[in-house]
Amino acid sequence: MSVRPATSEDIPELVRLRQILADRMAMDGSFPVDDTWSESYADSLTERIGSSDTAVYVVDAPDGRLASCGIGLIFDRFPGPGLPDGRYGYIQGMTTDPGHRRLGYGRAVMTALMAWYRARDIRRIDLHATPEAAPLYQEMGFTADGYPSLTWRSLS
Secondary structure, eight states, X not given: OOEEEOOGGGHHHHHHXXXXXXXXXXXXXXXXXXXXXXXXXXXXXXXHTTOTTEEEEEEEOTTSSEEEEEEEEEEEOOOBTTBTTOEEEEEEEEXXXXXXXXXXXXXXXXXXXXXXXXXXXXOOEEEOOOTTTHHHHHHTXXXXXXXXXXXXXXXX
């Protein structure tokens, strides 16, 4: 198994894997799924793959599809006591196809993302986890930061 950077040719598979994650998150009842998201997601991937603030890593499955993927983003906000340069990371879309789980693919993608962040001296990385994935992230050093994660969504 090897992890590689995604290319534009991977976008249909990245959308497929993101749908798997969206379906899982919808099971919790707290994640509204909009029917038009996939085209916007594909457009965003087209724009951001290869940019300096985005890393998209994948693992190929033997059948020619993608087995696993993850996206790392770097954002800027105002510097503060715990974030002296204002830059922080967010990991999004970590997904492993159900037929390829428990084989270390997600861990391999996370390891590649963490190396990418370390090479850019990113000192804070946030993510949201499903209950099934939380143990992996905790093993890699992710912890609750003491503040609740709150979200506002427009109802219209």
